[in-house]
Amino acid sequence: MRKPLVIFIHGFGSNGFGSKAQATRDYCHAHDIRFIAPSLSHIPALALQTLEELIEQLQLAANSYQVCLMGSSLGGFYAQTMALKYRLPLVLINPSMHAGASLKRALGTAINYFDESPYEWRESYVATLQAIEPSYPLDLDNSRCWLMVQTGDELLDYREAVAALPNAKHTIEQGGDHGFQGFGNHLSAIMAFFQAATNR
Template structure:
């Protein structure tokens, strides 16, 4: 049974995203014994990974799970592959170095009106440097939930990347997976919650 759970949000997102709040509420009601962390990740991927490792230092791999959405899905892949723990990825970014190269400069936050940050060119290099190996070392630890209706990332690329693990392909939906709640039973089963 899982004892520790980490949630990693996407680019320009935060712990205030609908999925992060939904999971925080679920944990509070159903598993208040669970060690739960959903940090605000910094714009620098290297700093984000440092924060993730600092938060989870001492967490037991066998009973740790991670959920990641979009860029958080990329980070969750890196984390889960290095730790050998279970992961659920929601519309995960496959090549964020390529995709985010077009977003260098000032960015606004989705859930914090008026807040912004600088996404720097060196962050693209940081993403490139941390890309997990292909093929993944532990694909069996991953459940990828991929929406064909994702308007930001290519579902075919996500499906190809995570084909060796468990894959749930959704006919419609969108990048934010607004029907997240309907996929929670699969998430809970995979994470052994």
């Protein structure tokens, strides 16, 4: 029986040691599940290249594993892009469905949450995101895609994600915030979802 190999894709300004990534890492370590959370470049083209190379190498090397994706916010946008290209199972947590449009408000100097170092967020980066945005709605069914949103998300309108993924498995929690309160409580169910998708 094949096993999941989970890649967590972090959001804008974050890194592979953000709170959701670390919670998932700890859970996977405790349950002997392969896990990777790369710290990606803030430059979209470089982040996407890193993900493509990582996924392709893992798929070549790991016949007994199925690559599964988790993505939060901008990482959700990247995750759906990779899932569509490589036909991978995915879980999206408060994802940005229109990342180019939503991140126009970040133009200028942004801050990396890991060490509070500044970096420049440019119009060309927004253009890259807009160029790769798929045509919605996406035909990702509930056996391969799980959308998790909270209505209290202060940065993104959860209804955009629900409308973009009408056939996905939906978890819509009232209240909460963009960080997705209580995320750790879902990890057991998420891994069961990936296991089922892996052996379908």
